[in-house]
Amino acid sequence: MQIAKKITLLFAILSAVIISLLSGFVWYFSNEFAFEDFYKRLEARVNIAAQIKLYEDDNNSIYAKMRNQYLERLPSEREFIIDPKKTTSQVDRELPKSFYKKISSGAMARYRVDNHFYAGKYFKTSKGGYIVIISANDPFGFRELKDLQKILIIGFFLSIILSFVVGWKFSDYMLIPLRNIIKSVKKIKAENLHMRLDVKKGSDEMSQLAQTFNNMLNRLETAFETQNNFISNASHELRTPLTVISGEVELAMKPGQDLAQQQQALAKIKNEAERLEHILTSLLGLAQSGFNGKNQPWEEVRMDELLWEIKDSVNQVYPNSIIQIDFSKLPEEESLLTLKVNKNLVKLAISNVVSNACKYSNEKLVSIGIESNGQTLSIAVTDRGIGIPQTDIQHIFEPFYRASNTNAYKGYGVGLPLSLNIVRLHRGSIAIKSQEGVGTEIKIILPLFSM
Structure with missing residues (x-):
């Protein structure tokens, strides 16, 4: 798989994970707080109902009038005044014990079954203690949650598609310098080792990669030049002293040569042999300098x-x-x-x-x-x-x-x-x-x- 495809796939997967976590976060808190306003409306009705039904007050008629005029009736709204001494259920459904336990502690209790909500509280009067429970439906909150759920699901898939497209464009853009390096390196062959990659200003990885290639090309060019020079010059430089040595040996081996001539020939052979040794030493030094220089520590x-x-x-x-x-x-x-x-x-x-x-x-x-x-x-x-x-x-x-x-x-x-x-x-x-x-x-x- 190409690097661009790997980057795109990884980018899309990471985006999917992040969007999933974000959507889950939004859904959780929306689900937790979507019905907060509705519960508060129920709790307000619980207090008003208790005031009107349980307490004898000259203002009760005013409360009742205000409730009828200014508080709209909620869908399927019902109120229940429960006497705790009675054992029979006085509510339209069996509510959990935790609901009544919270009421008995003096706090406002809440409970929900699907789209049906309950709010209740214990009130103590001169005639005894009573529990006031108000129930109603909240179609709007549920509808908003359903709409939010659809939006999150559609947004998730659209975001994945968008992240895939963006990831592909992003990886393609980021890999342009690498492709340029590959294209430039492909052009470099043994006959044009003098060519170098264009190094952009900066210290990013692409600049370091291009500089590394250039350093490698420097060493390769040196090595190739050394090899070519060694081959082209070794035969020429070595042939001259060898020719002289061969000629002097033949001359010294001729019959009738006196001692002085032989001594002169041997001296010439010695000089040419020393010259040959110097040439070989120089050639070896020149050849060895074409390597990376790390045979010895830096x-x-x-x-x-x-x-x-x-x-x-x-x-x-x-x-x-x-x-x-x-x-x-x-x-x-x-x-x-x-x-x-x-x-x-x-x-x-x-x-x-x-x-x-x-x-x-x-x-x-x-x-x-x-x-x-x-x-x-x-x-x-x-x-x-x-x-x-x-x-x-x-x-x-x-x-x-x-x-x-x-x-x-x-x-x-x-x-x-x-x-x-x-x-x-x-x-x-x-x-x-x-x-x-x-x-x-x-x-x-x-x-x-x-x-």
């Missing part, structure tokens, strides 16, 4: 403290480099500096950027700045090195791609792509600004809060 990390660790580790590789950390824009609140990240991966990503800055700056100043705007935390690494030609900037994050002016520097073109993959896994981004011969600035932007 933890709360203060990024300013992490920058000191990165500075120390890079200085061990480039001891002559000058690395300066700029804390002038550091926020005072610790929460604006703390991120929940995979510390090892983030440290690797930033270290790659700082290492490149040191390597290509020829021992000139490398500045690391950290800044937070309340939503994101950015780390800017600026060098005064050789810079990147404008034609190469768009390819700089492609695996194994190296700028045209880096031939004099040893490298494999994996550091920045690896950093980009890691930053993407943390829902961040990397911006680059460079000018050849002037220097390069790479800014890593990470969200402060998990989405």
Whole structure:
């Protein structure tokens, strides 16, 4: 069953239960209080009848005249003056003992049989005690209850139908964002993983669902790009050192080679084997960064403290480099500096950027700045090195791609792509600004809060 039908059915059932309870409540209290006015009219007649029939008073004739003129006679109205000493029934029907018990306590008693009502009270006179009972029919009250019953039954079924229609429209309206998400997700395939869902402003479940899909697509896109890059580049990058090693082995195995030539061939084989090892290590690191990064635990990390660790580790590789950390824009609140990240991966990503800055700056100043705007935390690494030609900037994050002016520097073109993959896994981004011969600035932007 579709969610819309389930919501509609549940809405209709809940509405039926609520309307049933409300109708029962209305019916109960209407039934209890519908005849209250009629009982009061009977009780007034009981008092007047007692005054006229039981008490000798000069005003009795006036009471009788007023009763006849101003009190209309009720349908089937009868009055009974009962002497309690007589054992024979003096009423048109046998009334319950509870009725007489209430009368004997001095209170006004009430009783109803279908549409026939009784009201009675005990009066003490000089001649003795008497019970005055007035009975009458109330066709109007009963008719009103019957009409109310019909109205409640008809209203119940009409309300159920209306609640079903409203529930269907309501569920259809509420599920529009979900249908849009489904429609958008169906359009996304392996060849267009760059597409993202439209996330509406707010923190409702639909926005969270769309954001969750986008986060998943970020990871999938990274994984697919990593896989494609690995496949497309591995064969090319691995073939070159293997070809060299194979050629040198054949050369060393030729008869008549002297020891010096063999030593030279073995040295070349060793160098190419080391190069092959570096390439394999880089490829594996690049491939592993395409996963969700949760093979290692995520933890709360203060990024300013992490920058000191990165500075120390890079200085061990480039001891002559000058690395300066700029804390002038550091926020005072610790929460604006703390991120929940995979510390090892983030440290690797930033270290790659700082290492490149040191390597290509020829021992000139490398500045690391950290800044937070309340939503994101950015780390800017600026060098005064050789810079990147404008034609190469768009390819700089492609695996194994190296700028045209880096031939004099040893490298494999994996550091920045690896950093980009890691930053993407943390829902961040990397911006680059460079000018050849002037220097390069790479800014890593990470969200402060998990989405």
